[in-house]
Amino acid sequence: MTDVNKVIYDGNVLIDLTSDTVTEEDVMEGATFHLPDGTIGVGALSNETLGNGYGTCSTSSTTTGSTRVVSLADYKLVKGGIIAVKFTYAVPSGSYLNVNSKGAKRIYHEGATLKAGVIGAGDTAFFMYDGSYYRLLGVDACVITDTELTSLETALGL
Numbered sequence: 101m102t103d104v105n106k107v108i109y110d111g112n113v114l115i116d117l118t119s120d121t122v123t124e125e126d127v128m129e130g131a132t133f134h135l136p137d138g139t140i141g142v143g144a145l146s147n148e149t150l151g152n153g154y155g156t157c158s159t160s161s162t163t164t165g166s167t168r169v170v171s172l173a174d175y176k177l178v179k180g181g182i183i184a185v186k187f188t189y190a191v192p193s194g195s196y197l198n199v200n201s202k203g204a205k206r207i208y209h210e211g212a213t214l215k216a217g218v219i220g221a222g223d224t225a226f227f228m229y230d231g232s233y234y235r236l237l238g239v240d241a242c243v244i245t246d247t248e249l250t251s252l253e254t255a256l257g258l
C-alpha cells in the first residue's frame with residue numbers, strides 16, 4: 101500500500117497530510133503546496149484578502165467623531181491587516197474609518213482616539229486593524245510647518 105499523503109522514514113511517519121484541509125485560498129498566491137491526495141496545488145490567497153491595500157478618502161466633514169469612507173479593491177477586514185489611505189481633507193478628532201462598508205471602526209493613535217491635526221489634508225496614513233479599531237501607524241507628511249521650520253532655523257542660527 102502506498103501512502104501518497106505521508107512522509108515515512110524508517111517506519112516512522114514524519115509528515116501526515118491525511119486530515120489536512122489546506123486549500124488554494126489558504127496559501128499565498130503563486131506558492132505551490134501539496135494537497136492531501138499528493139497532488140500539487142497553487143495558492144490563490146492575494147495580499148488584498150489579508151486585509152492589506154491602498155485607497156483614497158474624500159470625506160470632507162469637519163465634525164468631531166465623523167466617519168471617513170474608504171474604498172479598497174478586494175479588501176477583507178481582518179485582524180492584523182494593514183492599509184494605506186490618502187486623505188483629500190484633514191481628519192478631525194475622534195474619527196472613524198469605514199472601509200468598503202465593513203462598519204465604522206474608531207481610529208486610535210498613541211493609545212487614545214485620534215486628535216485633530218494628526219492627519220492633514222493630502223496626507224497618506226497607514227493603519228493596522230487590531231480586531232476592534234484602526235490603529236494609526238504613521239503619516240507620510242512632515243509634522244513641522246514652514247513657519248515652524250524657519251523659526252527653528254533662526255533659533256539654531258542656521
